[in-house]
Amino acid sequence: MRYLLGIDVGTSATKTVLFDENCQAIASASEEYPLYQPQNGWAEQHPEDWHQATVHTIQAVLTKSKVPAADVKGIGLSGQMHGLVMLDEANQVIRPAIIWCDQRTAKECEEITQKVGANRLMEITANPALTGFTASKILWVRNHEPENYAKCRHILLPKDYVRFCLTGEYATEVSDASGMQLLDIPNRCWSDEILEKLEIDRALLGKVYESPEVTGTLTAQSAKLLGLTTATVVAGGAGDNAAAAVGTGTVRDGRAFTTIGTSGVVFAHSSKITIDPKGRVHTFCCAVPNCWHVMGVTQAAGLSLSWYLDNFCTNYKEKAKLANVSFYDYINKEAESVPMGSNKLLYLPYLMGERTPHLDPNCRGVFFGLSAIHKQADLLRAVMEGVSYSLKDCQSILKEMGLEVEQMMACGGGSKSGLWRQILADMFGCSVKTAASQEGAVLGVAILAGVAAGVFTDVPTACDQFIAQDESCQPIAAHQDYYSKGHVLYQQLYEQLQNQYRLLTNL
Ligand SMILES: Nc1ncnc2c1ncn2[C@@H]1O[C@H](COP(=O)(O)OP(=O)(O)O)[C@@H](O)[C@H]1O
Numbered sequence: 001m002r003y004l005l006g007i008d009v010g011t012s013a014t015k016t017v018l019f020d021e022n023c024q025a026i027a028s029a030s031e032e033y034p035l036y037q038p039q040n041g042w043a044e045q046h047p048e049d050w051h052q053a054t055v056h057t058i059q060a061v062l063t064k065s066k067v068p069a070a071d072v073k074g075i076g077l078s079g080q081m082h083g084l085v086m087l088d089e090a091n092q093v094i095r096p097a098i099i100w101c102d103q104r105t106a107k108e109c110e111e112i113t114q115k116v117g118a119n120r121l122m123e124i125t126a127n128p129a130l131t132g133f134t135a136s137k138i139l140w141v142r143n144h145e146p147e148n149y150a151k152c153r154h155i156l157l158p159k160d161y162v163r164f165c166l167t168g169e170y171a172t173e174v175s176d177a178s179g180m181q182l183l184d185i186p187n188r189c190w191s192d193e194i195l196e197k198l199e200i201d202r203a204l205l206g207k208v209y210e211s212p213e214v215t216g217t218l219t220a221q222s223a224k225l226l227g228l229t230t231a232t233v234v235a236g237g238a239g240d241n242a243a244a245a246v247g248t249g250t251v252r253d254g255r256a257f258t259t260i261g262t263s264g265v266v267f268a269h270s271s272k273i274t275i276d277p278k279g280r281v282h283t284f285c286c287a288v289p290n291c292w293h294v295m296g297v298t299q300a301a302g303l304s305l306s307w308y309l310d311n312f313c314t315n316y317k318e319k320a321k322l323a324n325v326s327f328y329d330y331i332n333k334e335a336e337s338v339p340m341g342s343n344k345l346l347y348l349p350y351l352m353g354e355r356t357p358h359l360d361p362n363c364r365g366v367f368f369g370l371s372a373i374h375k376q377a378d379l380l381r382a383v384m385e386g387v388s389y390s391l392k393d394c395q396s397i398l399k400e401m402g403l404e405v406e407q408m409m410a411c412g413g414g415s416k417s418g419l420w421r422q423i424l425a426d427m428f429g430c431s432v433k434t435a436a437s438q439e440g441a442v443l444g445v446a447i448l449a450g451v452a453a454g455v456f457t458d459v460p461t462a463c464d465q466f467i468a469q470d471e472s473c474q475p476i477a478a479h480q481d482y483y484s485k486g487h488v489l490y491q492q493l494y495e496q497l498q499n500q501y502r503l504l505t506n507l
């Protein structure tokens with residue numbers, strides 16, 4: 001039997017799963033690490049935490065499974081997108097990584113638009129200048145930390161830093177590189193025009209591969225450390241959403257999925273490049289060669305839930321213990337005990353600014369309609385509903401762009417909640433399904449590794465063979481009606497507050 005490793009360098013943790021050649025999970029391990037917020041709207045992590053978590057979780061799954069090293073044919077890397085890792089001459093990390101949800105670069109986005117031109121930026125990178133994307137982070141370091149910029153010899157994305165540690169190669173692949181705002185998205189290569197206009201040296205960037213290509217093999221040192229062999233290939237892999245697309249079988253036109261991870265995403269596959277002229281959703285290269293995807297992003301999806309639970313529900317852990325149920329079973333029951341609409345309470349999930357549909361780094365979270373009748377559980381359900389309203393915003397734009405969706409899958413930590421999936425089905429007005437394997441991104445990159453290692457012929461064929469569907473939530477007409485009215489009110493709240501958010505930032 002041959003085996004494949006899928007690794008997802010997420011925001012909350014790195015997760016590693018060992019699959020056999022039938023894509024059955026054999027062993028899994030995950031390791032959490034901190035997210036640092038040194039200022040309001042800033043977000044950083046230590047790249048070494050990602051590397052250590054990868055090493056420990058690979059070692060853990062190999063120990064648990066007792067699979068012979070020589071039978072592990074390939075490694076697939078998935079990861080949080082957009083983060084900026086800078087290495088010096090000696091390959092040392094220069095400063096903490098500035099990650100995807102960091103919002104400090106509004107001025108640098110103006111600089112990018114002015115230097116490249118709004119129209120050329122859309123034509124080449126398929127997206128307007130965004131604070132979340134890597135290019136504005138590079139310019140921020142150049143503008144604010146010139147001594148760090150001067151030392152920089154290599155720029156890598158989070159999972160590509162881990163790749164460098166494993167293989168010694170400076171490489172990336174098209175799906176993750178799409179989120180740097182330096183890639184020519186229609187032609188799937190670095191854009192010399194963008195690099196020249198932004199005065200970024202191309203030599204700083206790694207080689208760009210397609211997702212199922214081989215980017216290298218393990219170095220002797222990392223093979224020894226991990227308990228693997230130097231014959232193990234490391235595939236291009238994919239950004240976490242492009243990876244989850246493969247892991248949920250979203251690899252053909254008409255297919256889509258919604259993720260509730262730290263962020264939230266509504267993602268549709270497209271064999272043709274389609275761009276929203278207003279830039280509210282991203283068009284990126286996907287993990288299937290010669291295909292693209294369009295996705296809307298909610299900055300704080302699971303993050304909203306974690307923030308609420310960590311700060312205002314510390315009693316829930318004890319209550320779950322007393323009730324003898326898991327923590328998330330307990331919180332989902334609590335949310336279910338509250339009627340639809342959370343007793344007339346609305347939540348705007350803009351804790352880290354918002355991408356789709358507002359592209360606004362200044363906006364922040366709101367509970368609207370608080371009354372003395374509200375209890376912890378009302379706010380809990382309002383958070384889940386508010387995140388879902390934001391995902392509804394994403395779905396509406398994909399529809400407006402003519403991306404027909406025949407199948408909506410759900411993945412990410414939040415999709416484990418039956419209640420959350422039902423709310424999504426009610427708001428989207430379509431069935432929301434889960435894959436039989438809940439492994440999403442890690443399964444996706446294990447399939448990419450399988451193609452790279454010659455275990456599978458191509459990505460869509462492997463998905464057809466190995467991805468099966470499981471549960472399906474159908475929309476309930478009365479809920480749909482309520483939530484469509486709620487959505488109108490939800491949308492009006494941002495419109496009313498847009499100017500006040502700017503004033504708050506400048507206060
Ligand atoms: N059973 C569950 N019910 C509801 N939410 C959950 C559940 N399990 C995890 N989550 C949420 O999912 C999020 C983590 O999702 P995950 O996909 O692991 O994140 P990431 O890959 O972004 O680190 C957490 O923020 C948590 O709030």
Ligand SMILES: O=C(CO)[C@@H](O)[C@H](O)COP(=O)(O)O
Pocket residue numbers: 010011012079080081082100101132179240241261262263264265297
């Ligand atoms: O910024 C994006 C996509 O554009 C996020 O999807 C990040 O890639 C982080 O993902 P999670 O850690 O929430 O899964």
